[in-house]
Amino acid sequence: MLQPLTTSKGPIGVFDSGYGGLTVLRSLVKQLPQYDFYYLGDSARSPYGNRSFEAVYQYTLEAVQWFFNQGCPLVILACNTASAKALRSIQQKELAQLAPANRVLGVIRPTTEVLRQYTKTGAVGILATEGTVQSQSYPIEIEKFYPQLKVYQEACPMWVPLIENNEQEGPGADYFVKKHLDAIFKKDPVIDLLLLACTHYPLLEQKIRQYLPPTVQLLSQGEIVANSLVDYLKRHPEIANRCLQQSTLTFNTTDSAVAFDKQAAHFFGAPVSSQEVQLIPGGAK
Numbered sequence: 001m002l003q004p005l006t007t008s009k010g011p012i013g014v015f016d017s018g019y020g021g022l023t024v025l026r027s028l029v030k031q032l033p034q035y036d037f038y039y040l041g042d043s044a045r046s047p048y049g050n051r052s053f054e055a056v057y058q059y060t061l062e063a064v065q066w067f068f069n070q071g072c073p074l075v076i077l078a079c080n081t082a083s084a085k086a087l088r089s090i091q092q093k094e095l096a097q098l099a100p101a102n103r104v105l106g107v108i109r110p111t112t113e114v115l116r117q118y119t120k121t122g123a124v125g126i127l128a129t130e131g132t133v134q135s136q137s138y139p140i141e142i143e144k145f146y147p148q149l150k151v152y153q154e155a156c157p158m159w160v161p162l163i164e165n166n167e168q169e170g171p172g173a174d175y176f177v178k179k180h181l182d183a184i185f186k187k188d189p190v191i192d193l194l195l196l197a198c199t200h201y202p203l204l205e206q207k208i209r210q211y212l213p214p215t216v217q218l219l220s221q222g223e224i225v226a227n228s229l230v231d232y233l234k235r236h237p238e239i240a241n242r243c244l245q246q247s248t249l250t251f252n253t254t255d256s257a258v259a260f261d262k263q264a265a266h267f268f269g270a271p272v273s274s275q276e277v278q279l280i281p282g283g284a285k
């Protein structure tokens with residue numbers, strides 16, 4: 001049944017499988033400090049990177065439904081895996097049923113739009129989860145904007161578990177960072193731009209830089225996504241007017257709040273105090 005169009009106000013929702021989206025939220029709050037944000041990390045089911053298309057789709061849908069129930073008129077999927085596997089279908093199939101006046105945005109398109117300016121050789125490396133790589137979302141999107149770019153992908157399945165377990169400085173991180181950088185440069189040694197296409201990866205940035213020649217640019221998404229949201233809100237006053245502007249931040253997790261707060265502070269760069277919430281299985285149904 002179609003839901004009525006609503007014009008009620010609420011916070012901007014920011015979603016990730018766990019902590020990674022906090023690296024995006026950090027930039028959003030910096031650029032749009034006047035807005036209210038609701039963050040949700042689905043820590044109980046994270047990581048999403050190796051999960052099936054169906055699972056990521058269902059979990060993301062449940063999260064979007066939760067944000068809408070909290071009154072969020074706009075939700076940012078600050079997770080590449082969720083953006084890759086669920087965004088388009090949610091926009092095209094579910095939104096009309098759930099809340100036709102609301103919007104859901106992702107991180108892949110805004111990132112793709114600005115890539116060209118960071119590469120001289122035209123060879124770009126995408127470092128991402130298995131799910132994002134398999135979805136082919138980046139090569140497909142980049143082809144639309146910049147067909148002349150050569151795109152190489154490398155799935156780094158151990159990076160998120162290392163980061164989520166606070167092992168980004170340990171010897172395991174050295175091993176797995178080097179392994180995947182070697183692999184991507186083997187695909188094309190003239191790659192001069194590497195995109196951290198997973199919102200967790202900025203936590204490994206220092207380690208990655210240790211193994212990179214200085215001629216290679218390393219790009220993370222926080223600032224790019226924030227710039228894009230600033231622009232979106234200017235172009236869409238009908239949505240911007242429905243986003244509350246009282247500078248509040250609310251953190252939510254599907255797992256233990258105590259555990260979340262401890263780890264989340266590393267990602268957000270400031271203390272975090274969260275509450276535990278439950279998503280409704282089946283989401284929209």
Ligand code: DGL
Nearest residue numbers: 020047048049080081199
């Ligand atoms: N942070 C997420 C991303 O940007 C996903 C990490 C995961 O859950 O595997 O892809």
